[in-house]
Amino acid sequence: MTLELDVDGHAYKITIRADPEAGSGHHRLQVTVEALDLPKVVQRLDIREHACGTSVIDGEGRVFDAHVQSLTTGSWIVGLARTVVPVADRRRTPAQGLAVRAGVADHRISAPMPGRILRVLVEAGDLVKAGQPLIVIEAMKMENALTTRSDATVHEVLVTEGMSVEAGRLLLRLA
């Protein structure tokens, strides 16, 4: 099995097959990892699934534990000990996994949680700076300002003040 993945904005190619030297073991795999700028890695892995994820031990005895959560077809969130990594299938939905997680993709501002639109602070055509509040959404008793990470122009405003929105609802398009 071969997968082409976008891992936190980096391209990875993963090839997996049953370990030919592992005999009857069902959980021993040979995994080839190819990433841009990094040397190709071939690993023999012993994997086990448990209640909270997958436990992996590599050929040198190193252990890691991962919790893979499927978001939509072809996009995942991987929880590791220290961090959370967005992953997307490059052949299916290029980089969309990032958008789903963040609520703010490059050119789309969507509702990170269900709530009510309290204020719309911009209109189409406005130039906005990184960090500038665009929309104020009320949820969990708090007012939360949605901002942009980079300078942009507001292309389209898709909601009005007072509207109730579901998580993931597209609110603004930037250009």
Place this chain on the structure above:
Amino acid sequence: MIDVLVANRGEIALRIMRACRELGYGVVAVYSEADRNALHVRSADRAYGIGPGPAQESYLRIDRIIEVACQSGARLVHPGYGFLAENAAFAQACAEAGLTFVGPSPRAIAMMGGKTAARDVARSAGVPVVAGTDTPLAPDADDVQVQAAAASIGFPLMIKAVAGGGGKGMRAVGSPGELAEAFRRAASEAASAFGDGRCYLERRLLEPRHIEIQLLADAFGTIVPFVERECSIQRRHQKVVEESPAPRLDARIRRQMADAAVAIARAVDYTNAGTIEFLVDADDAFYFLEMNTRLQVEHPVTEAVTGIDLVQWQLRIAHGEPLEIDPVQALSPRGHAIECRIYAEDPDQGFLPSPGRVTALTAASGPGVRDDRGVEAGDTIPIFYDSLIAKLTCWAESRPAAIDRLRRALLEYRVAGVQTTLPFFRWLVETPAFRTGEFSTTWPDDLLQDRRELFAAPDNTERMQAAVAVGLTEWLSARRLSSGRSGSTATRWSDAGRRERLR
């Protein structure tokens, strides 16, 4: 058996239920429609629905809670923190219904709960207060009124809800130009959070520390103050890390603050658990900030360094017992304790709430670790309430050892399905200022202000691990599918039968 009705939800409901059980009391829970399947309901002996999800229609409905309390036969009502915990009308309604409210008298709540009245009490008890407006401003006060009030105390200032708590309805204002908008937002937030939109203005000290004194008071005039808690690490005026004892506080100042706290409590014939909050400036001068007439979120750090169970004592005091605590033990910390409030918020998106289903959860444990939690794997964090998932408290012999232990425990603690503030805390414990204890209430907001990088940006190893993990998951599920297809005819028939029954 005596039953206690817990008029709250989440981790604090569980904390109270534990104390009840240890004292041999039965436990009655209440729940909103959004919480029918919540952990606090599953943990109770009996449970009663009190209305729809929004707090105004359930956890803030005094009439409904009194009704089910009477119906359940509970003798005591513990309000926890938040919701009705500092509502004098609720305490009064309990008394009128023949229920024992686990907390102070309605009179004490009313006097100390109104932030402006509380300042008067502190002043008359000889305790200094921060300069501020003496009469509350109505939520619809016009700009001229608000500007006039502000001019009398000067900038920078704080807008605070008269009924406030938890950072809600609170705004820092640096200049007159920001005042009108900040006042309007504070008032509207206060109205929706507390049902009271009135606000007042207070002079803002520069680089103050927030240090508070917990106390217990019984019905016989005994008041015991506890070693201080430092709660300066706040985000948007909401405490996120609390510790005891304070990292830089002279023992002499501790004694003075404890005496001041007792004087204020005595002035209102205070009973049960309460906390006097102070702001301490760079010269160790302290000013009364407000009194919380209830159990505090951060009470576990005090329990950790004194060995005294505050919630058990709340129940025992309410039950009419005299305090039997060694006052020296209460004021002499053993070791050091630090608490982190783990919220369902995304620190990489400006701490936006991240409600939803917790798909997996592994709590930290081991020596010196306490986990107060209201959520298990599979539970949903509703949109209606505070998004606190758990409080992680670490105790060790010294502050540096407690930080090391906290850092270890933060790596053990894992929550999947919703974003949490765990990555923020893992970053925070590594900062030099946290180590040295040289921070004030404006840190880490100042530190976060210009921060653009992610709290836990994955490195090359982690990206590779994530890629491998996704590959393995896909491989395993493909293998499960193919083994399903190649099953025997008999298996396929029984599969089809099972599917049929599931329809």
